[in-house]
Amino acid sequence: MKKISLIIVGFGVIGAGFARILHEKKDYLRDLGLEYKVVAVCEKEGSIISDEGIDLGDVLRLADGKKLAQHSGWTKKKSMQVLDEVKADIVLELTPGDVKRGEPGYGHIKKALSGGMHVVTSNKSPIALHYGELKRLAEENNLKLRYEAAVGGAIPLLNLRDKCLKINEIKSVYGILNGTTNYVLSKMVEEGISLENALDEARELGIAESDPSYDIDGLDTALKVVILANNLLGRDVSFEDIRVQGIRDITSEAVQLAIKHGYVIKLIGDVGRGEVSPRLIPVEHPLNVSGSLNAVLLDSDVAGELTLIGYGAGARQTASSIFSDLTEVTQFV
Amino acid sequence: MEMGLKDVPGSLLRSLEPISKHGGNIISVLHHRSEADDVKVKLVFQIKDLKSLQLIEKSLKQGAIKISDIIVEGRRYYEKKTISFILIGHVIDSDIRDTIDRINNIGCVSDVDVVMPDPSAKSSVLMKADIDNGDIDNVVDLIKDICEEKKLAFICCLLK
Numbered sequence: 001m002k003k004i005s006l007i008i009v010g011f012g013v014i015g016a017g018f019a020r021i022l023h024e025k026k027d028y029l030r031d032l033g034l035e036y037k038v039v040a041v042c043e044k045e046g047s048i049i050s051d052e053g054i055d056l057g058d059v060l061r062l063a064d065g066k067k068l069a070q071h072s073g074w075t076k077k078k079s080m081q082v083l084d085e086v087k088a089d090i091v092l093e094l095t096p097g098d099v100k101r102g103e104p105g106y107g108h109i110k111k112a113l114s115g116g117m118h119v120v121t122s123n124k125s126p127i128a129l130h131y132g133e134l135k136r137l138a139e140e141n142n143l144k145l146r147y148e149a150a151v152g153g154a155i156p157l158l159n160l161r162d163k164c165l166k167i168n169e170i171k172s173v174y175g176i177l178n179g180t181t182n183y184v185l186s187k188m189v190e191e192g193i194s195l196e197n198a199l200d201e202a203r204e205l206g207i208a209e210s211d212p213s214y215d216i217d218g219l220d221t222a223l224k225v226v227i228l229a230n231n232l233l234g235r236d237v238s239f240e241d242i243r244v245q246g247i248r249d250i251t252s253e254a255v256q257l258a259i260k261h262g263y264v265i266k267l268i269g270d271v272g273r274g275e276v277s278p279r280l281i282p283v284e285h286p287l288n289v290s291g292s293l294n295a296v297l298l299d300s301d302v303a304g305e306l307t308l309i310g311y312g313a314g315a316r317q318t319a320s321s322i323f324s325d326l327t328e329v330t331q332f333v
Numbered sequence: 334m335e336m337g338l339k340d341v342p343g344s345l346l347r348s349l350e351p352i353s354k355h356g357g358n359i360i361s362v363l364h365h366r367s368e369a370d371d372v373k374v375k376l377v378f379q380i381k382d383l384k385s386l387q388l389i390e391k392s393l394k395q396g397a398i399k400i401s402d403i404i405v406e407g408r409r410y411y412e413k414k415t416i417s418f419i420l421i422g423h424v425i426d427s428d429i430r431d432t433i434d435r436i437n438n439i440g441c442v443s444d445v446d447v448v449m450p451d452p453s454a455k456s457s458v459l460m461k462a463d464i465d466n467g468d469i470d471n472v473v474d475l476i477k478d479i480c481e482e483k484k485l486a487f488i489c490c491l492l493k
Contacts (some may be wrong), residue, residue, distance in 0.1 A: 174491075249486035253448040254421050254457035258488075261417060261446070261459055265488055280417055280490040 001033055004333050005088040007040040009079050009108050010095035014122050016063050017315025018322050023056040040086045042079035049073055083111040089333040090118045097125025099219055106130055113137045120325040122149035122318050128223040128239055131230050144332050146325035151224045152294050154317035155310040158231050159324050168300035170232045173271040177224040179292030179312040180208045180215040181247050181267040186290040188255045189264055195250055207292055217246035218276040221269040228271045245277040264288050335402040337371030351392030352378055355385045410467040417461050422485035424458045432479055439472050440464035
């Protein structure tokens, strides 16, 4: 049995979602010869620490009632201090990132790598904004830094390329990389409503944030374009290089006009062109997926065109990609 | 690239100069003399990007050399493609005639469909334009410039 110790930084939707699957699949992982022990869980106000391993069932019950501080192992130590003091094999950096500086994830990842711990993250901002530096730091320390969950939620893109498309040169990658905008644009098509009304509906369902600017102005898609350009196309691209046009100007008349001529409007991240913009997609095109689905079209020299469709967000879906990285990194522990 | 050259001394050399000047690597030159005035010449060369090809094309045209065809990676450079796009904003009031004329300088606007819910509200206009394969990026850049100038939103079709 291989024993691997973990630190989970960030216990919101994604962090708790990951812990829930880890708890749920404990026996399945044991059958695979893997025993994961969580030695610290870090949240904004403090952390739970236990060298013997934390019972995730207890933590999840407390987290559901927003009562993490009632845990017997609770301390007011902040994540950076925990990463200094507690040693583990792998750090799971699962906090939400800020689009300007990539914090707090940027600091967490640097601290973990400098402390000799591998990192798996779902946090796109630090990877998009500080890719070169973090990649170098991981390589210099002979550690792994994996971030499949940062792009496309459950859709395997980076690991698919590493594992299954090794012989291929990726010629182009483009698609729908943001579920919120796709939900809004799909509703405008299906119900003939305005962008504002579609956004209200998305907010009510929890698909859009109360301030949805980050999604509808295309910034979230742009961060993912940067990650895919650097990883899949081997470019040296930064966030400022991406031309970004969101969907704020799309009117219901434009949506209906597009339908009349056999098109739908989708917000497309075009990785090769370094561009995020609304585009006309033929109705019968494989990228015409509705609701909050993501869809990515990948064109390579040997495999040809591949279309991948799946949920780009959600706790369980994102956990699927986090585990894909986690089991991969486990081989190097 | 296929071209028609005048059957006079030095014309072949003059047709090759712009290619090497703009970084082209000439692989083969075939010429076919017929009873017609022009000598048909077929050149095969490598270039690093489409921009170089555009510079070569411009230089040859300035030198009054007639280009009859260009094939890039098996596709006809002058083959027409139709692109569709939507403009949103005050498309009519910002002089739609001028917008179309400027696009027509490179391609040809072949269809215009306007939805104007209210004279004061933003209109949505779907246009189709027939463009030479090699000019698609230029037209898209031109429309982006026009949209920036006239404060319009531009939704283009997928471009391969």
